Amino acid sequence: MAVQLMSRYFPVGIHTLKASLYPSVCPACRVWTLEHKLSAWPENPQTLLSSLCSRSFSSAKATGRGRDLNESRPAQSSETVTEEEADAEEGFGTLSEKFSSRRFFQKATAEFHELKIRTEWTTEEEELKRKPWRGRRNTPYWYFLRCKALIKEDKLAEALDLFEGQMLKEERLQPEEMNYTVLIGGCGRVGYLKKAFSLYNDMKKRGLTPTDATYTALFNACAQSPWKDSGLQSMLKLREQLQEKDLELNTISYRALLKACAFCSDLRMCLQVFKEMVQKGHSITTETFNFLLMGCIKDKESGFRFALQLWQQMAKLDIRPDGYTYNLMLTAARECSLGDPLVASELLLRVPEESSAMPRQRPGRQRQRAKDRGGKELGPAAGPQLNVEDLERRMFPEHLVKPAKPLVSQQTGAEEETTMLDSGTSENLPALRPNRLVPSFSTANGELSPGACSSPNLLDFPIPKDNLVSLGTVDTPSDRLALMGNLEGFLKKMREDDVAANIKTFTLLGELVEPGSPSESSLLAVLEEHNVRPDLTFFNTLVRKKSKQGDLKGAKSLLPVLVKKGLSPNLHTFCNLAIACYKQVDGMQLLADMKRSRINPNIHIYGALINAAVKKLDYAYLIDILRDMSNTQTAPNEFVLKMLEFAAQYPPDFDPYKTREPYLAKINGFRAFYFRWLKWMAAEEQPHPWAKYRTGKESRSPASTGEE
Template sequence: MSKILSCGILRLFRGNTRLSNKFLKQHKIWNPKFEKQYQTQIIANSKFKFDLENHNIRSEIRDKEYKPSNDPDTFGGSYCLSDESDDADDLKEEEYIKELPSRDKETIKYARCIKRHLDKRQVKEALDVLEVEMKRDRIHPDRYIFNLLISGCAKVGYTRKAFKLFFKMKQYGLKPSGGTLTSLFNACANAPTISDGLAKANRLREIMIESDLQPNEKNYNAMIKAYGRCKDLSAAFQIADEMREKCFLIQTETFNFLLQACASDMEFGFRHALLIWHKMKRNDVRPDIYSFNTILRCVKNCSIGDLESMYDVINDIINKSKNFLKEGEGELKVIASNENGGSCVQTSESNTNISSATQTDLVLPKEVFYANDVPNLLCSNPHLGNLIKINEIRKPEDRLLLIGGFSGFLREMKFNKVTPNIETFTMLLEVIPSTNSAEKTLISTIKKDGLKADIDFFNTLIKKRCLRFDYDGAKEVLNMIKSVKLKPDIFTYGILSLSCKTKEEARELLKNMKQRDMSMNTQILGAMLNQGCRNQDFDYITEIMQIALDEKIRPNEAFLCHLSKFNQQCAKLVNVRHKISKSLEFQRNYKKFREHLHMWYEENGISGLTLEEQIEKVKRNPYKKFKEKTKADENDTVKKKKIRKHIKNVKLHDLSINENKEKAEGS
């Protein structure tokens, strides 16, 4: 009884040490250990320091210990001086008080649980910790919990949930930190749709202005990243200007995000990237590996735009370069030698303004020439070499030539003391000429630099050979993968599906996937379906449709377009009475195909709809994967199983058996 009462009174007067000590002394249940313990606790929790010697309450017998008497008539027991130690109950009481869980300890426990789920990309389970477990235990989340969940949702592109957590955080009265804003803009950058990401980014900027939230450098970089990926280049550059106005130092990371913004502009991104690159050079900001890799992405995806503007950009780059000297009047000017050892010679009659070329042929001035004939608009001394016209630059390999080509690009990296990684060579593989000799040169350079190719590099090599219809060369890459002790992944088989021209090859590929416990997807079946439609192989097409049903793979837009286009082509042949349509084999196969197509549409719930309506219906909610499967969806699956009775059931493990039967019938 004494123990319980003293513990309760100490809790009651925890906020007022003087009152609690006085109360306990008057009722003779005083223990100086409690005084020392709670004084220490008050000091630890206080923002200010004070001296214990000036405290009004001081025990005159601090070094003595008390032992309660055994008189049952005395309330709380009378205490007398004793040299003996505390009894077992007092020790247990002290241990119990020390082990009382605080709110911070509880929050840390939930935070660690959330981090474990996020490390495994289990977003739904991490959200359940906040929405189910903490709500059940009546634990109020703090800002750290919300920042963890917002950051986790941002990484996987769960943009809507990230903003819902942000608004819920404000309802709890928690002020967002700089990390909160950075995660929210990252959520906008990783949004599944550009429109959704852009709308959320604009709304967040409005909230920051209304709440007078001043962004820091990381916030600005995240804003540039978000607007760049959402293809709003003007907003991205305005934010960069705002950084400079507020005296923020524009560093390599900011320029890299600006280059990412340029890569999102498919029409004018290449020339924007050149301007940003030389702006970085003039500001004495050294590029890093991400800068060079982003330039290669611009080379791959972006065109040069209209020719007149491109000439203006080239003229601006050359005139503003550090080693470029203006032409003199009536004399010959020798410009400083470039890094490749070549020197530029220019006559007084030459016109340095490239934009003054005629608009009909847009020919670059021939008077400017270099010892090195390869153009390079990326180096410190940008030049065009022996390039006369740029109106035929359309392919990525042509744009790579403008920045020095394969060897010139690597020399520029070496000049800036940047070591290429395997990602650099993977992106170079996508922009070099599509020839075996160019690929061998690149592979030998990788071996010379001591780098080890990863599976992404080999996947790119397979894709490059498949796109030039070198299917045998693409299959040879599998031996290369095996020689470096790597294993094919789902992307490897997805790219190899482009080479499956017959159903036998498709069966072999699906059989290998099953042996490696890899499940097929819509992209793989769509690539096979495309090959079957090109070759007008009705059996191949029907089999792919059946596999999609058996594996419960919903079609995507490309899958539906392939089927619709093939059906229209066959109907057109019949309408115009083409000689192919007059054969009995074509008529029989086309009739079976139409029957299978009608039942396949019914199975997927898109029968009687136009192509646009079908595409709209099969479109998936990008946020659906973050949610649990509803009971309604499970009931729909059961109903679909009952409908399927007219279509032949083909299982993957029966593919090899069916293949042997067909061979036997043919013999």
């Protein structure tokens, strides 16, 4: 019935009627429009008739095909109709250009806009021809477990594609908070900061409430970001949002925030967060102080002194260190300096006023815990024992203050004012040998005697000063290790705290012990006494230490010991050996041995050889290295190119016409070879840190190549 009614009023056909509704569109555009409008045409004839209304009838009358609706209209001659049709064909669509520049007069449908947006980000094969999901219907919890397993296997890209591609687009499931949190945690472990906050924003748009685990993962992403400035900005912005919403973080989230401050900011911000934790009653544990020690390592000038002060504060609170704490102390001794010895002597050797009045507790003693109104435990009642403001004042003194109590000389048994530690002068200190640790002591006649007895262990609390007045010059890592008792005293302190030394501890000790000392020679024997099996990283550290001293023979002597332990050298081993190859014969022999062992040299090995050759200004050596790089097709990186550019430059006072330098005689030949070498060698392209974690739309996005 509906078809008959439409054929009665529209004898020309439904397709012709649709075409007549768009008289202002050119024929090519009209065909394209009909292909999209036909799919959205209503199936109900009544809806069709009501939607067309008067415009349909006016179109039919204009074409002369509505005679059955208006029988009283006189018929026109065939010549008149032909002329009107000819004029209509000649001026079709031209009248609208005078009044409007729009291409379409009707509003586009929602399907058309959605199609346009999809084609901008994805290809037609992925979106327009996507097949309906025919697999089994999984639950959000199944996707949570599957993504968690993929992240544990270091397959973050697969986990993101499974969540965004299969769960959201194909199955169209409504995700839950746990699905976002597990992915944000995976992005946080690898430092994928941008994706972590993108998932967090998408989570809030869907109306899901983030939990403490979500905020912990976000702070961890800020800490692990390869760009610390961007991580700091994101961390501050997130913390500001949480403060505006008046959301309270738990202890684990505060530790993640403390870690982000330690990695991206400085120790002062760490102490501010630490103060906030204490004020809100969160428990202060060994892990909390470990994050503070990470903040100390950021300060290369006085970080070791900060670490020792935090160690003393842990002893006051009776918090026992763990193996990670001891490793952080060794890292601080390796990378950071003690700072001003006068300030360090004043802050580390002075007897604290509160130490005598504070009772010392046993580690196993049950401490009193404070509770809020809801009955939730807030941690140890460390309020009266821990004063963060006083700790901050001691770590960052505005000016040196004279000691309140003079140091006591045990040999005389009386108090003697030995020296006044002033920031301006050091006249009362004895003459010290450069680059050596020589503590100063008070003798019976009141004179200072450097090196009268062995140096103390500053890890002990209280510090057994034994006539100790001040610290001497502490410049080398071995000197800083001596302040912690050297190898024997450090391991003894670990045994007292029931902490077992691991291979990481002995690797750090191998870097810190004094070269050529008995402790270095007995390091392998001590390692066997502690039932710790050496690994390849431990031997590579010893080889690197020998190579930095220029002892290539001593570094090679460690290779038989390495093989005897059932290990085989790797690229890191040869790279450490290349540091000491200052002669052309040694460098070329090293490359030949690597090729004989079927180990292809990488850019790091070539960089170490180039660095050694540049230090000696051996241009013939440099040409041989560059020629070998071209044979192995090893692309140079930015560091190597900087060293080569430095070697290719003439010295500022070099004049080849006045003087003839034996080391600079071949610089012109090297410059000619180097500039030709640059033309056929392609530079190494550094991959983006997040490139392997991008999927689908993100990898094709042009804006994703330069983010930070």
